[in-house]
Amino acid sequence: MFRTALRNVLAHKARLLMTVLAVMLGVAFVSGTLVFTSTVSDAFRASSQKGYDNVDVAIQPRSSDSRTGAPGAAPALDQKLLDKAAHVPGAASATGSVSGFTAIADKKGQLIGNGFSTRGGNYFAGKDGKDARYPMRSGAAPEGPHEFALDAHTAAKAGYKVGDTVRISVDGPVREQKLTGVFTTDDGTVAAGGSLALFDTPTAQKLFAAPGTFSEIDVRATAGTSQTALKSAVEKVLPKDGAEATTGKKLAADQAENIAESTNGMRTALLAFAGIALFVGIFIIANTFTMLVAQRTKELALLRAVGASRRQVTRSVLLEAFLVGAVAAVTGLAAGIGIGAGLRALMSSTGATVPDGPLVVSPSTVLAALLVGIVVTVLAAWLPGRRAAKIPPVAAMSSVHAAATTKSLVVRNTVGALFAGAGVAGVLVATGMSDGKAVMGGGAVLLLIGVFVLTPLLSRPLIALAAPVLRAFGISGTLARQNAVRNPRRTAATASALMVGLTLITGLTVIAGSVQQGIDKMATASLKADYVVSMATHTPLSPDVAKKLGSLDEVTAVSPLRNSPSRIGTAPQYLTGVNGKDFGKLTRLDFTKGALGDLRGGRTVVDDITAAKQGWHPGSRLPVTFEDGKKGTLTVSGVYRGNQMIHGILLDNATLAPHQKQLTDLQVMVKTKHGATDATKDTLVKALGKNPAISVSDKKDVTDGIAKMINLLLNMLYGLLAMAVIVAVLGVINTLAMSVFERSQEIGMLRAIGLDRRGIKRMVRLESLVISLFGGVLGIGLGVFFGWAAGELIGSSMPTYELVLPWGRMGVFLGLAALVGVLAALWPARRAARLNMLAAIKAE
Known part of the structure; x- marks a missing residue:
């Protein structure tokens, strides 16, 4: 049976190629996400650890007080405490630091750096007049309120050199400072494209805190003194309330944990879209194996007739799926590593703060890629394999296996109706709740499952609506409509793949447009200011x-x-x-x-x-x-x-x-x-x-700025969801190719009675177009419903929220569905038209 499974895989390479591609895309997305987040997390972790290389114990305002934001919060750390910390047993030195936002303008007046990565701090000169944290490459340390030093990376980028006058801003007004020194630093934000400006300590205190105060005091230990011992000594000189001591190792570990938490949200979002791509891929895989099994009815029945058990037949189909999944998983992992590197480069090119570091491919990423690819493929093939095992040996006498029974169709439609009804009820109930996110999410999942199950039932009436248009294409259009509804389950599986992507795209577009409209109304309604x-x-x-x-x-x-x-x-x-x-x-x-x-x-x-x-x-x-x-x-x-x-x-x-x-x-x-x-x-x-x-x-700038953020997020989501659409395209190609294969005899007969090659091509293309538009209409309809429902929740906290249906974009989405159908039909239509009619008529 192993040899039989291997022979079947090799014999159906072209048919299984689309399945391999579908699984590979999903695996590539999952592994790419894991590689990207691991790389970014490790880079930030390494950067944060470098930042604490010179810190054995840090004295900070007590975090429990600073979190409350209440009056009487922790007082700032002062010079008196700094002097005490410098003289505790085991302390080699103590450094006081303050920091805050500092914008550096280039020679054209444009901001250097990006957002919160444009920082300023103090140059804390020790006994030797130097700050070990910031070695000077050229020039001297800043002295006085009109001097400052700049990191070497920013100075080189802007073309500044020692002696230049630079325009900077800390809290609004423009300051002109003389550049006295250029220094090097291991600060990860600088390595990622940020900027760091240093002032002498009195100037930095005035700019970022208050005269004579620090935001943190860092203590270095003498040789042989542990961080724990130094922390115990420092705690003895701390004021009773308002300050606490933490070891450098603990600070580095806490920051690494915070970085992991901050990237977890991004990882979860990316993996969610990877899951969508895989979810869509499952339909294609199941569809592929269902058709492969149907095409091999005689072969499987003969195996049963010569002694193969049901378990052996099932195992044979699952073994084929395992081999396909393994190939897809390996190629997907390789592609995912490339995606991870590309995502990091993309973030850096958009100005996001990403420290330098190696590309990280952890063993867990490799294991996840292999498990996802193989397990998803095997699970998707299990039901077709189970069906194959039930083929009776007597089926070898017939070329067509029995169609689905009336009982199975009634059960399927009943289950689908129950799921869909429960889903609609859950979504509607959630719209009236103050916090109905979880209920709405559950209802949406049930509704989607219900629609999936009911899609074969829905395909006949919806596709029938296209009959008047298809009749205009003559016999090719009539045959295309009949072929689209001939096997409703196959049509449903193909259309569902496209439906998932368009449901999400449409829903997100409706929500984004409605939120933008609400913000516009809010700005107009609440602001008289120009x-x-x-x-x-x-x-x-x-x-x-x-x-x-x-x-x-x-x-x-x-x-x-x-x-x-x-x-x-x-x-x-x-x-x-x-x-x-x-x-x-x-x-x-x-x-x-x-x-x-x-x-x-x-x-x-x-x-x-x-x-x-x-x-x-x-x-x-x-x-x-x-x-x-x-x-x-x-x-x-x-x-x-x-x-x-x-x-x-x-x-x-x-x-x-x-x-x-x-x-x-x-x-x-x-x-x-x-x-x-x-x-x-x-x-x-x-x-x-x-x-x-x-x-x-002005008001328009305010709303445009928010719209820019919404559109940026939306465009990112479009890019991610495009993966699901690509997988759907492969599904349509796969379905049509197999449909052409199993209808070879029929197509040969049509050619023999006078339908030319152009008519055959038109028939296949129209069939593909109808199936794709069917999926597109379902997806857009569900997307509008989910967008409306989510808007009801948003409207409870945004009184100016107003449902906006983006007719133009929905038209584009429907056009995209049609384009998917046209493109997906190119190869199957060409293959159908090139069939040798005599060979096809004789085909078994």
Whole structure:
């Protein structure tokens, strides 16, 4: 039986090629995802470990206090503590560090680096005047508020050299600093394309923290002193509250764990799409083996007649599947390694922060690829193998095996209807729940399974709708329609592969378009401001920006938004400070109770969700403990409908600012005399020094920025889901090729009675087109339903959400389904037309 299985694989190489390709694509996606995430995780882990090479013990603010964001949080680490740490037994040295966002402009004024990887810090000179962390390649360490040093990678990229004057920005205003030194560093973010600027310690403290304070103190151990022993010694000099000591090994391990957690989400998402590709591939594999078994009815029945048992026949089919899966798994693993390397290169080319490091192919990746390829193929072939074993020897007398019984069809349709009904019910119930994600997900899975099972039943009426169009193509069109519904199960399996991909693509497109529409309405409904000014990386903005904008003749109203931790009663709450005088001119809030009024002194307005949760209403007096620990009372004057742009507890900055330790703004809203025009925007940009780190956005820019993120995510998903569509194309090709093979005698007869080669080609192409459009219509219909249902959940937290059906894109998707059908039919149609009619008529 082993020899028989091997002979069958070798005898049907062309027919099994599409199955190998389908499995290979799924395996390549899975292994590529594992290679990519392992490579990125290991690169970040190695980078983080390098960052702690010079750290044996780190003193940091107590994390439990900093997480609450409540007043009285851990105080900053000061020089006194640094001196104590440097003199504990076993300490060789102690280094104080501060860091924060620092934008570096190139010679054209454009931002160097990417987002949060553009960092600044302090050059902490030791007794020898050097900082061991940053060896100077050229020049000298920075001294004074107008000097700085730059990493060698960024300096080379921008063409800067020692002595140049460079424009930088830390919190908004442009600063011009003299470049005094270029240094080398093992910092992983710099290796990945970020930038690092260093200032002398007093300047860095003023920019990133507060004078005389540090964000971390790193202690080096003397030779022979363990990190644990040094940690015990350091803990004795720590203040009772507000600081904690951690070993360098523990910090490196914690960071490695955080990196693993952060990449797990990405890995899960990528593997989900790989699973979709494999899920679609299962239909193709099962379809392939079903048809192979059907074509070998006589052969298998003869094997039974000469003594082969049912178990041996099943084992023979599964052995074929094992061999096909093994070949696909090995080739898929090789392709996956290439995909992993390509994904990393793609991330680096888009400016994402990815440290350097080797490509990682772990044993678990190899094992997963082999298991996925082989197990999926064998499982998909199990049912056809089981059916093959049930072929009675008497079937050897007939060329056609018995069709499915009425009982089996009734059972199939009943099961499908139950699954589909339960799925629809689950999705509809979830739309009315406050948190129905899990229920909706379960309902969606049940509905998909139900539709899969019912697809053979649905194929006849839906394909019949195309009959008037197909009749226009004469006898070829009529034959194409009859062939498409001749074997509903095969047609269903082929169409289902395409349906899965289009369901997801359509659903995601509906959701993305509707969310974008909701955001547009939100910006229009809640903002009167012409512009919103913020840091390009959404880091804190200097209050000087609001002052500068407020001094311009063009500006009629301005309000910075700033957050401050507080405690109302015993519960931690964030307060949002605004310019009470101008806030009403810049926003259009929908008040459910009370009104904005004169937002000054102790008056405050609260969003409806917070008010309902706390039981507040106009007139409620709120006992508040501010950031500096001082107490006061706020009076609620109104409750408004919050949204993603404006929400929380709002009060006047004049009330809030005296209690803040450091004044920074999240953004600044601006109203101008002539509204949002190009000339006005240029005026604001010039007034802010043409700063590359500052974004001046009108309402359209705000919504376009969000749309850009949505479209970027959507395009990534389209690329990933294209894998499922490619697999579906292979499925259609596979089905048509086998259909042509088993209908060789029929096609030969058609040719003999006068149907020319062009007519044969047209018949096969139209059959492929009808099957593909059938899958496309089902997929788009399900996608719209799922998009609507998911929108009902989103709408509960976004009042401006509105269902938008992207008719244009759905037309493109349907056209894509048609294109799949046309392309998939090229080879089978050509093969059918080239059949020798006499040989085909004589074929068994």
